[in-house]
Amino acid sequence: MAQRHPDPTPGAVTGEALAEHLRAQATEFLRALRLHREGGPGADLDGAVRALRRSARRISGSLHTFRPLLDAGWAESVRPELAWVSGTLAQEQAYAARLERLLLALHRLSGTPVLPAQAPGLGGPASERGKVAVGAAKAGALLERQLTLARTRAHSAALRALAGSRFHAVADTVALLAGEVPLTPAAAGADLRPLAAAAEERLAAAVTALPLVRAGHPYNAEALVHGLSPDPSPHPQDAPWHQVRLLLRLHRYAREVLHGDDLTDVRLTAAGQALDRHRDASEAATAAAQAARTPRIAPATAYALGVLHADQRHEVEAARYAFQRSWGRQTVGTS
């Protein structure tokens, strides 16, 4: 049994804890894969995919944070493959969640459920006020069509990937990892804390570069700036926040290696949830803007998509505010 320290300022946690963590995550990965392959009626395939992604992300994160303690060539070659697995398997669920978020927002904005079943009557002679409701319904139907198609494609791509040789190679690597972790000779007795602290420092540095003062002033109208700009990617302002989201995740995973699952920091969780919401709203806003570029849509549909886009950009701004609030109460430092 490796060392586990519920106390956040423990003595040294060594490479052996890292090896145990990697073996445990690899075992989780293989268990999820078996669950998915066995399938059968009533099998929770979505849950199996989520578990696969969960362990792939954690293995990949540890390979990054604790790289100096691992066989360098091996770690360098495995990480992009795990990222590919995790990314490929994430798409289907992401499209489903994006559609749900957008339909819920349309529902909130229109006061009526916006489901494809609500879309008929589109051809009828609508009064001017009726057109607004029709616009919301048509926007919902359009998003449903586009995102369901994307979801279906992502589903097929994930199935193809899981059946392919590239994935089999990853699974073989993970199976080996479940048995033996390629630590460097010095790693077993090495202290993990400096590497975990370095991950925390990278996070802290990235947070420092965020416009947190501005984000802390509500209604700063920052997220929607240039929302109608001709720039094809009008929101480069989102990128540093997405980057912090990834660094926060790496920091959280490093904490798991050092302290186990049982030391969850509710403030870190809140900050992470705010950044997830930021990412989701950002992508939903982009999907609404893209849908508005569909040729030959009715002006009422385009109008509803414009309102929806702006609504999601304000969600982006709200998420930044929420992050700033939770981060203000953080004690994360570089020590």
Added chain:
Amino acid sequence: MAQRHPDPTPGAVTGEALAEHLRAQATEFLRALRLHREGGPGADLDGAVRALRRSARRISGSLHTFRPLLDAGWAESVRPELAWVSGTLAQEQAYAARLERLLLALHRLSGTPVLPAQAPGLGGPASERGKVAVGAAKAGALLERQLTLARTRAHSAALRALAGSRFHAVADTVALLAGEVPLTPAAAGADLRPLAAAAEERLAAAVTALPLVRAGHPYNAEALVHGLSPDPSPHPQDAPWHQVRLLLRLHRYAREVLHGDDLTDVRLTAAGQALDRHRDASEAATAAAQAARTPRIAPATAYALGVLHADQRHEVEAARYAFQRSWGRQTVGTS
């Protein structure tokens, strides 16, 4: 010279101070009217109209708040006429300000100045990304056309009103008021403070009825709720805020009667500005939504108007937040 009390808890201020205030405002009204009629090159006609409205509002407000001290039949007959003057003269400036607000917002949203001069090239073969910029430019041109037309009509209506018999009757009444104020027999020695306090109580009661707790939580997404609803007036939620704006103005005018102009409460000013912003953004959002119902507009134009509408509804929400913040620091009570 009537009593003036820079101290907010003064001794009695009597009806004579009210009479002096009304005479002074009536004199201001007549001076502004003369300025407007003389006209000539370089004359500040807009300034004259503003001064006319300013004194009309103050006379009307005092007639309301201190009604028991004034000849009842006279006050009842004059107030609606003053409201008509103030309302009729306000329209031109309101349309101009609304257009400016919307064009500034489009500029902020598109990153480029949105002026009619930017609208050419509309017929050219635009790429998908170009359409967004074209959408903003076309939306700006459409709003410019519609609001300039409305402004021109309001200008003509104001000129017609100023030349008509109804206005002449008001001017005659105000001219009489500048000489003699029709106080009731008991009014000259009566204390104004209970009536001013009643105005403050009406304000406090109306504020209490506002959803201030919700408004104090930023990004509550309240202002845009039902923004795509088929309801022709989807924002009845704005009405109580507009009502508080009017009651705040009456309270401010009553303070002017009691203490003169020199006792301005910066917090009251901030609250009033937030409510002005609330009203302006609410009406700008409505104008954007109305423009989107123009027949045969391009989808890109409708999309830009949808973004603009949502942007202004978030301004509404921001204004409520600002009001809540300034009001939280208020010491206004019923004492």
